[in-house]
Amino acid sequence: MARARRTATRWWRWRRSPLRRRIDVAEAWVLLGAWLLAVAGGLLAGLLTTGTVERDLDRQRSERRESPAVVTTDAVAAADQAPVKQIGARSVWATVRWSTPDGSAHTGRTRVPPGTRAGTTITVWTDQRGRLVDEPLSGADAWLRAAIAGVLVAAGAGGAVWVGGRLVRVRLDRQRLRQWGEEWDRIGTQWGRKTG
CATH class of the missing domain: 1.10.287 (Helix Hairpins)
Structure with missing residues (x-):
């Protein structure tokens, strides 16, 4: 049986043809x-x-810096006060106090490992104004x-x-x-x- 030959219609818009408009x-x-x-x-x-x-x-990596901070509330107490407890949570909210390079003291809330006691020194990340920020992404x-x-x-x-x-x-x-x-x-x- 002979196969029908297929006519190529690619690029038909670019070819000269009396049917092309x-x-x-x-x-x-x-x-x-x-x-x-x-x-x-x-x-x-x-x-x-x-x-x-x-x-x-x-x-962000150049502007953010690590600062030592002191936990002022027990992380366990902060976890108990939370309205919803997370099962297997890696961190809980706690209040911390830190100082900026100009010597002014700041207080804020950040996440800390569960069971962290008041008076424990942790590392927080701050911006140029001394506000708490997230840790910058690695390269x-x-x-x-x-x-x-x-x-x-x-x-x-x-x-x-x-x-x-x-x-x-x-x-x-x-x-x-x-x-x-x-x-x-x-x-x-x-x-x-x-x-x-």
């Missing part, structure tokens, strides 16, 4: 532009986001967070451009269908005439 060429340019902008724009947005997140996390964790943020932004930016291109293509399809309808109406009147 200006709207087909416009669609080809919209598709090309959308793909290029989605890839290039997404890549650029992802790289810029990665750089921004890395700089922000580097700034590897910061890089991973920046990379994930970059990938998500790249996918979002590329997806937004792709959706925009898809909406333009839908509009071009509607216009093409309207033009085809007008041509069928015009040709249909010619078919209805009697010859002879």
Whole structure:
């Protein structure tokens, strides 16, 4: 049995053809532009986001510092006062007191290991103003967070451009269908005439 030869229709919008219309060429340019902008724009947005997140996390690591603090309340008592006890909790809230480099004393609440007694010295992280902050991410964790943020932004930016291109293509399809309808109406009147 002989196999039917398949006609290639790839790139048909770019080939010269009596059936190709200006709207087909416009669609080809919209598709090309959308793909290029989605890839290039997404890549650029992802790289810029990665750089921004890395700089922000580097700034946090440079601004935050360890400070010794004294626990002023027993961590067990703080755990007993909590409205909901966590089973197997690694830390509980307790009040601590620390001093900033300028000598001013501060008090605040932070997480400490369960069972920590009042008077125990622990290490807390503070910002430049002496406020309690979270421990900054390590270099590897910061890089991973920046990379994930970059990938998500790249996918979002590329997806937004792709959706925009898809909406333009839908509009071009509607216009093409309207033009085809007008041509069928015009040709249909010619078919209805009697010859002879």
